[in-house]
Amino acid sequence: MTNRRARILAIVTLALVLPLVAVVVIRAGGDSTTGTARPVSTPVATTPAASPIPTDLTVIVPGRPGESAATRPATEVRGAGATPHNALDVEFVRMMIPHHAQALEMARLAPDRAADPDIRALADRIQASQGPEMGLMRGWLQTRGLPAEVQGHDHGAMRGMQSPEAMRQLAAARGADFDRLFVRMMTEHHRGAIELATNLLTVGADLTLNEFANSVATEQTVEIDRLREVLGS
Known part of the structure; x- marks a missing residue:
C-alpha cells in the first residue's frame, strides 16, 4: 500500500507541479x-x-x-500546462489544505506526549505523507493563478475539523490520555478527509486531481484501521 501510494503521489506531483x-x-x-x-x-x-x-x-x-x-x-519537450478543472476541484483543494494542516498540527504533538510507540509511528507517517501533499495542492493552485484562501470561508465547519478547545485538550494531555484523545480526534479528522475526497470523485473535472483524491481516501481509510488497532477498539 505504501509503495502504491508513493507511485501515485509521484505521478500526481509530476503532473501538477511540473509547470512550476x-x-x-x-x-x-x-x-x-x-x-x-x-x-x-x-x-x-x-x-x-x-x-x-x-x-x-x-x-x-x-x-x-x-x-x-x-x-x-x-x-x-512541451510544458505540462494546467489540466482542465472546475470550481469544485478548486473548492476541494482549498478545503483540503487547512484540513491537512490541522492533521499535521495534531501529529506534531505526538513525539513528546504519546505513551504508545505505535501512536508516535502513526504520527510520523501522517507528517511524512500529508506535508508533501499540502505542497502539491498549493502548487496546483499556483499553477492556475488561484489564491489558496478566499474571504468568508469557515474552515472550522468542515467535517472532521477539531475545535480550538479540543486542540487545547490534546496539547495538554500526556501519556495514555493523549493516546486516547489522539486516536479519537484523528479518526474523526480522517473520516472528514475521506468524505471530501470521495465527494470530489463524482463532481471533479481534473482527472489527475481525482486520482490524488482517491489515493487520499484509500490511505486514510487504512490509517483509521491502524488507529483502531492501537487501542484495541
Missing part, C-alpha cells in the same frame, strides 16, 4: 573562445511560441522523485 519547475537549457554551440557548453537560463515556454524552437538546444528534464533527470532535444 524551471528547466535548464544548454546551447549546443557553446562558447567560441573556450569550447565549452554555455548554459542559458531561459525556461521552456508552456505555450506555443511565435517562432520555431531552435534545433541546436537540449533540455534537462527533471525526473520523478528518486529518478535521474533526462536530457532531450528541445523540440521534443
Whole structure:
C-alpha cells in the first residue's frame, strides 16, 4: 500500500507541479573562445511560441522523485500546462489544505506526549505523507493563478475539523490520555478527509486531481484501521 501510494503521489506531483519547475537549457554551440557548453537560463515556454524552437538546444528534464533527470532535444519537450478543472476541484483543494494542516498540527504533538510507540509511528507517517501533499495542492493552485484562501470561508465547519478547545485538550494531555484523545480526534479528522475526497470523485473535472483524491481516501481509510488497532477498539 505504501509503495502504491508513493507511485501515485509521484505521478500526481509530476503532473501538477511540473509547470512550476524551471528547466535548464544548454546551447549546443557553446562558447567560441573556450569550447565549452554555455548554459542559458531561459525556461521552456508552456505555450506555443511565435517562432520555431531552435534545433541546436537540449533540455534537462527533471525526473520523478528518486529518478535521474533526462536530457532531450528541445523540440521534443512541451510544458505540462494546467489540466482542465472546475470550481469544485478548486473548492476541494482549498478545503483540503487547512484540513491537512490541522492533521499535521495534531501529529506534531505526538513525539513528546504519546505513551504508545505505535501512536508516535502513526504520527510520523501522517507528517511524512500529508506535508508533501499540502505542497502539491498549493502548487496546483499556483499553477492556475488561484489564491489558496478566499474571504468568508469557515474552515472550522468542515467535517472532521477539531475545535480550538479540543486542540487545547490534546496539547495538554500526556501519556495514555493523549493516546486516547489522539486516536479519537484523528479518526474523526480522517473520516472528514475521506468524505471530501470521495465527494470530489463524482463532481471533479481534473482527472489527475481525482486520482490524488482517491489515493487520499484509500490511505486514510487504512490509517483509521491502524488507529483502531492501537487501542484495541
